[in-house]
Amino acid sequence: MSEETQLTDTEDLQERLAEVQTLLARHKLVEELVHRQEGPRHDLVEDMVHKQHLNELQARLEPMHPADIAYILEALPLDERLIAWDLVKAEREGEILLEVSDAVRETLIDSMERTELVAAAETLDADELADLAPDLPQGVIDDVFRGLSVEEREQLRAAMSYPEDSVGSIMDFDMVTVREDISLEVVLRYLRRFDELPDHTDQLFVVDRNERLKGVLPLNILLVNEVDVEVGILMQTDFVELEPDDLADEAAKAFERYDLVSAPVVDPEGRLVGRVTVNAVVDFIREEAESEQLAQAGLREEEDIFASVWDSVKNRWSWLAINLVTAFVASRVIGAFEDSIEKLVALAALMPIVAGIGGNSGNQTITMIVRAIAMGQVQPDAMRRLLRKELGVATINGLIWGGLLGLAAWWLYGSFKLGIVMTSAMTLNLLLAASAGVGIPLLRQKFGADPAIGGSVMITALTDSGGFFIFLGLATLFLM
Amino acid sequence: MSEETQLTDTEDLQERLAEVQTLLARHKLVEELVHRQEGPRHDLVEDMVHKQHLNELQARLEPMHPADIAYILEALPLDERLIAWDLVKAEREGEILLEVSDAVRETLIDSMERTELVAAAETLDADELADLAPDLPQGVIDDVFRGLSVEEREQLRAAMSYPEDSVGSIMDFDMVTVREDISLEVVLRYLRRFDELPDHTDQLFVVDRNERLKGVLPLNILLVNEVDVEVGILMQTDFVELEPDDLADEAAKAFERYDLVSAPVVDPEGRLVGRVTVNAVVDFIREEAESEQLAQAGLREEEDIFASVWDSVKNRWSWLAINLVTAFVASRVIGAFEDSIEKLVALAALMPIVAGIGGNSGNQTITMIVRAIAMGQVQPDAMRRLLRKELGVATINGLIWGGLLGLAAWWLYGSFKLGIVMTSAMTLNLLLAASAGVGIPLLRQKFGADPAIGGSVMITALTDSGGFFIFLGLATLFLM
Numbered sequence: 035m036s037e038e039t040q041l042t043d044t045e046d047l048q049e050r051l052a053e054v055q056t057l058l059a060r061h062k063l064v065e066e067l068v069h070r071q072e073g074p075r076h077d078l079v080e081d082m083v084h085k086q087h088l089n090e091l092q093a094r095l096e097p098m099h100p101a102d103i104a105y106i107l108e109a110l111p112l113d114e115r116l117i118a119w120d121l122v123k124a125e126r127e128g129e130i131l132l133e134v135s136d137a138v139r140e141t142l143i144d145s146m147e148r149t150e151l152v153a154a155a156e157t158l159d160a161d162e163l164a165d166l167a168p169d170l171p172q173g174v175i176d177d178v179f180r181g182l183s184v185e186e187r188e189q190l191r192a193a194m195s196y197p198e199d200s201v202g203s204i205m206d207f208d209m210v211t212v213r214e215d216i217s218l219e220v221v222l223r224y225l226r227r228f229d230e231l232p233d234h235t236d237q238l239f240v241v242d243r244n245e246r247l248k249g250v251l252p253l254n255i256l257l258v259n260e261v262d263v264e265v266g267i268l269m270q271t272d273f274v275e276l277e278p279d280d281l282a283d284e285a286a287k288a289f290e291r292y293d294l295v296s297a298p299v300v301d302p303e304g305r306l307v308g309r310v311t312v313n314a315v316v317d318f319i320r321e322e323a324e325s326e327q328l329a330q331a332g333l334r335e336e337e338d339i340f341a342s343v344w345d346s347v348k349n350r351w352s353w354l355a356i357n358l359v360t361a362f363v364a365s366r367v368i369g370a371f372e373d374s375i376e377k378l379v380a381l382a383a384l385m386p387i388v389a390g391i392g393g394n395s396g397n398q399t400i401t402m403i404v405r406a407i408a409m410g411q412v413q414p415d416a417m418r419r420l421l422r423k424e425l426g427v428a429t430i431n432g433l434i435w436g437g438l439l440g441l442a443a444w445w446l447y448g449s450f451k452l453g454i455v456m457t458s459a460m461t462l463n464l465l466l467a468a469s470a471g472v473g474i475p476l477l478r479q480k481f482g483a484d485p486a487i488g489g490s491v492m493i494t495a496l497t498d499s500g501g502f503f504i505f506l507g508l509a510t511l512f513l514m
Numbered sequence: 515m516s517e518e519t520q521l522t523d524t525e526d527l528q529e530r531l532a533e534v535q536t537l538l539a540r541h542k543l544v545e546e547l548v549h550r551q552e553g554p555r556h557d558l559v560e561d562m563v564h565k566q567h568l569n570e571l572q573a574r575l576e577p578m579h580p581a582d583i584a585y586i587l588e589a590l591p592l593d594e595r596l597i598a599w600d601l602v603k604a605e606r607e608g609e610i611l612l613e614v615s616d617a618v619r620e621t622l623i624d625s626m627e628r629t630e631l632v633a634a635a636e637t638l639d640a641d642e643l644a645d646l647a648p649d650l651p652q653g654v655i656d657d658v659f660r661g662l663s664v665e666e667r668e669q670l671r672a673a674m675s676y677p678e679d680s681v682g683s684i685m686d687f688d689m690v691t692v693r694e695d696i697s698l699e700v701v702l703r704y705l706r707r708f709d710e711l712p713d714h715t716d717q718l719f720v721v722d723r724n725e726r727l728k729g730v731l732p733l734n735i736l737l738v739n740e741v742d743v744e745v746g747i748l749m750q751t752d753f754v755e756l757e758p759d760d761l762a763d764e765a766a767k768a769f770e771r772y773d774l775v776s777a778p779v780v781d782p783e784g785r786l787v788g789r790v791t792v793n794a795v796v797d798f799i800r801e802e803a804e805s806e807q808l809a810q811a812g813l814r815e816e817e818d819i820f821a822s823v824w825d826s827v828k829n830r831w832s833w834l835a836i837n838l839v840t841a842f843v844a845s846r847v848i849g850a851f852e853d854s855i856e857k858l859v860a861l862a863a864l865m866p867i868v869a870g871i872g873g874n875s876g877n878q879t880i881t882m883i884v885r886a887i888a889m890g891q892v893q894p895d896a897m898r899r900l901l902r903k904e905l906g907v908a909t910i911n912g913l914i915w916g917g918l919l920g921l922a923a924w925w926l927y928g929s930f931k932l933g934i935v936m937t938s939a940m941t942l943n944l945l946l947a948a949s950a951g952v953g954i955p956l957l958r959q960k961f962g963a964d965p966a967i968g969g970s971v972m973i974t975a976l977t978d979s980g981g982f983f984i985f986l987g988l989a990t991l992f993l994m
Binding site: 045047048051099101102105108109111222225226227228229230231233234235236253254255257258259260284289290291292293295312313315316317319320323324326327328330331332333336337339340341343344346347350351353354355357358361362364365366368369372375376379380381382383384385386387389390391394395397398400401402405406409410412416419420423424426427430431435438439442446498502 | 525527528531579581582585588589591702705706707708709710711713714715716733734735737738739740764769770771772773775792793795796797799800803804806807808810811812813816817819820821823824826827830831833834835837838841842844845846848849852855856859860861862863864865866867869870871874875877878880881882885886889890892896899900903904906907910911915918919922926978982
């Protein structure tokens with residue numbers, strides 16, 4: 035981050051946003067007035083008054099950090115966003131495009147000419163370019179590619195070749211390397227030749243003539259030792275070493291466990307090919323958490339909050355369609371027992387309770403199990419233990435809550451037998467929920483699917499249809 | 515992290531876990547055999563064979579990083595966990611206690627003597643102690659307190675006084691400070707007097723005689739400049755400055771936006787009181803994401819996967835109780851329309867669809883809005899726009915999905931009017947869901963509550979009861 039950039043806390047940022055919005059509103063007002071005027075004075079007025087607010091706006095945006103400009107662009111409706119975007123200096127556009135969300139990035143890229151896009155992309159490093167590439171038109175990528183050095187082309191090709199959730203996709207190429215047979219004095223002199231060290235340089239990588247990684251030299255060690263000592267004596271040889279094909283999630287866990295700031299990435303032959311830094315890891319963790327949260331609610335991806343109604347409908351329809359199908363199945367289960375319901379209409383009022391509580395309880399179980407699997411703490415042996423425990427919890431909950439509801443049903447409808455059916459159905463549905471809560475993620479894992487995805491829908495579908503079936507079935511058997 | 519500690523990736527870690535479990539299993543087997551034997555040879559055999567596996571286990575645990583030992587302890591059932599815990603060297607217990615989850619920490623602390631706990635606590639820094647303190651018996655805290663220096667007592671008191679979600683609660687006191695009127699040469703000489711620099715020292719803090727923070731000197735700048743330059747010339751004066759009472763979440767956002775490794779914390783008078791490092795921020799982000807995930811599923815806190823059935827019941831009961839109440843209310847809404855259901859039993863089969871899809875759609879909306887609020891991007895003006903958009907989405911979804919279901923109802927039950935009621939009820943319930951999805955988080959925010967919490971229960975309760983009421987109400991009006 036350059037020295038002249040302003041850094042602000044969130045409150046200030048919201049104030050800036052308000053200022054930007056005020057300026058944009060004034061600008062729009064003037065524009066409207068100008069457009070209402072006719073005749074020869076039109077151009078003159080426009081040139082004078084019109085631009086004033088835009089100049090002021092540009093002056094506000096100028097010193098801001100790219101991440102802050104990205105924040106402001108996200109918070110603006112499309113038309114205002116594009117006005118502000120036009121005021122951003124070309125050399126900063128690349129960095130800002132990296133910071134905005136996918137949905138907003140799309141709107142910005144759509145508004146840019148090909149030459150503009152090429153210029154913006156050319157300001158970026160290979161690893162950053164690789165992040166942006168999927169959103170750029172192929173022509174732009176080709177143009178940028180032609181402008182790169184051989185080494186950069188190689189890096190870009192490498193960075194683009196790794197899948198999205200791999201270490202390769204979050205690594206950069208800004209490592210500082212030294213040899214092990216030189217003294218700290220030489221290292222310090224070498225570093226002084228840099229204009230600046232790459233961000234997040236907390237250690238230097240010690241490599242041999244073949245670029246093979248021999249060790250790491252933390253700056254902290256460099257700084258506290260006498261300058262005549264050799265690198266080889268001080269370098270650490272036990273350090274976290276990643277490979278480009280490792281899962282990014284594994285790298286994130288290593289960063290968390292060992293409190294790392296950077297970690298080297300080596301190829302299978304042990305040659306240093308890049309590094310991962312903690313800021314890439316933080317972004318990765320945040321994005322993972324967000325996409326999980328969105329998936330949980332059935333949103334395909336983050337929405338630009340100013341997206342059109344139609345974009346939102348598209349983002350949400352698949353989840354609703356799935357739920358519609360499962361709800362329809364549950365409805366047919368009820369349909370099969372219409373005779374019983376006709377005879378005892380109380381069943382209609384009570385059945386959603388059985389289904390609903392089963393779903394809630396099943397979601398508790400599945401959340402627990404998915405987390406345990408994600409931590410890698412679930413051994414096959416532990417599984418039986420977990421299932422036993424969950425069944426125990428379900429039984430207790432069934433007896434307590436089911437018992438309570440049984441009493442309520444008895445009291446409301448004056449039928450003791452209905453109360454017993456209610457309690458039994460609740461308990462059975464909770465047992466079903468517990469088994470499914472343990473079983474679904476395990477089966478998904480066994481067959482190589484992500485245990486976290488779709489579990490909630492599946493379990494709710496099961497406890498809905500299952501709950502209706504159990505309750506209405508028991509009622510038909512014992513009450514009709 | 516000390517040099518001799520082994521660092522491992524997750525796969526290795528799982529292998530280690532398997533090894534530990536094998537050793538524990540062998541140990542238990544021997545123990546059982548020994549206990550079955552009677553007579554004088556008992557003690558001898560125990561001493562010889564019995565301890566062999568424990569010694570081996572201890573040798574395995576010895577070189578592991580505290581975070582890795584914590585991982586293994588988490589994955590072991592209670593009895594095995596305590597056997598392994600007993601083998602851990604006393605001086606490492608403090609660090610490990612910091613790494614394990616709350617639930618597991620409780621089991622470990624419960625197994626320790628007071629003197630052991632005091633010894634473990636005394637190995638920690640003030641900020642770490644403050645994290646552990648809530649789980650320690652008061653007597654232990656008092657003992658530890660007596661052993662601290664005046665400065666450390668002050669730090670501990672300060673660290674313990676900040677609320678859990680404040681910057682004060684995640685800051686540490688390991689900052690390196692320099693004066694602005696000295697040359698880099700002097701700084702470098704000063705640093706060489708340290709045995710090691712504090713972890714995550716990426717910048718030095720420049721303070722005056724009154725400890726007032728004047729600027730920061732990144733190591734990267736220290737290293738690339740000539741040694742005769744003065745600190746005051748090179749130090750950066752625009753930097754992120756936190757206060758202990760700031761929200762930790764704000765600090766996390768600043769770290770993400772500006773890719774920080776550390777940031778100074780100053781009191782209202784501008785005096786440097788501590789610093790926040792990226793590893794504390796990463797832990798905070800991860801914990802926040804996890805507790806949100808748990809809360810979403812209605813789990814009060816993370817469960818030790820080997821917790822007793824009873825502990826699990828306690829962790830989950832409040833959520834089930836709330837849902838039971840809302841389900842009961844919904845059930846009473848249905849109860850009010852029992853006459854209609856008796857006359858047209860198809861209503862019983864169709865009503866859960868209306869309620870369910872409303873809930874799903876409402877949860878999509880609320881997730882969107884809560885995220886937008888959390889990003890600080892929702893201005894009062896934007897709100898009306900968002901509501902309009904969500905109502906638009908709801909109308910389209912209502913017409914598409916409601917229309918489909920209307921056709922299905924018509925086809926299944928041969929009543930065109932029933933189909934119309936179905937479509938209208940779906941659309942109305944989706945509109946209700948959209949309004950609530952926008953309104954609930956906004957109202958909660960207005961009244962100072964966390965907009966993220968409890969929204970899902972509230973909206974599901976509303977769309978359930980509301981859906982039943984709308985559908986059965988319309989049916990009663992137009993079909994009876």
